Amino acid sequence: MRKPAKLIFAASAVAMLLGTTMVPMTAQAASAEEGKKLAEDRKKGNCVSCHAYEGANMPGNAAPPLVAMKARYPDKKKLRDQIADPTKANPNTIMPPFGKHGILSGKDIDAITEWVYTL
Numbered sequence: 001m002r003k004p005a006k007l008i009f010a011a012s013a014v015a016m017l018l019g020t021t022m023v024p025m026t027a028q029a030a031s032a033e034e035g036k037k038l039a040e041d042r043k044k045g046n047c048v049s050c051h052a053y054e055g056a057n058m059p060g061n062a063a064p065p066l067v068a069m070k071a072r073y074p075d076k077k078k079l080r081d082q083i084a085d086p087t088k089a090n091p092n093t094i095m096p097p098f099g100k101h102g103i104l105s106g107k108d109i110d111a112i113t114e115w116v117y118t119l
């Protein structure tokens, strides 16, 4: 009876280890996925009305395409700031200050930032 008990213990230890490493990965993927939904929702981010990006459905061209974002924004916080309040970088911008004007919640902006970082 000792051997199977040890085996079960080992198997559950492996499952626990896998669980702790897997959870953050899936949480991040879900958040980027949620961000994409918000970015394409006309009542939320509506980023697609101005920005083109890979796989965009009939994007607008009023703004630069979102491409190579990780390379261009090594500091993720700068990217988040640009989305939360683009008037900081350009007071005359036509891009809506999503955070400052409460168009999107902080959580929404986090999710969109995760998604933009995958572009």
Ligand code: HEC
Pocket (backbone or CB within 6 Å): 039, 045, 046, 047, 048, 049, 050, 051, 062, 063, 064, 065, 066, 072, 079, 082, 083, 086, 090, 093, 094, 095, 096, 098, 112, 116
């Ligand atoms: C009304 C048009 C408009 C909408 C909607 C819009 N943007 Fe923009 N965005 C711009 C313009 C124009 C720029 C170029 C910089 C400037 O003029 O301030 C810009 C710049 C950016 C930049 C910097 C790009 C670079 O090349 O460095 C990012 C990132 C960005 N937008 C993300 C977003 C995200 C994410 C959304 C949706 C939540 C969004 N934008 C919605 C117009 C828009």
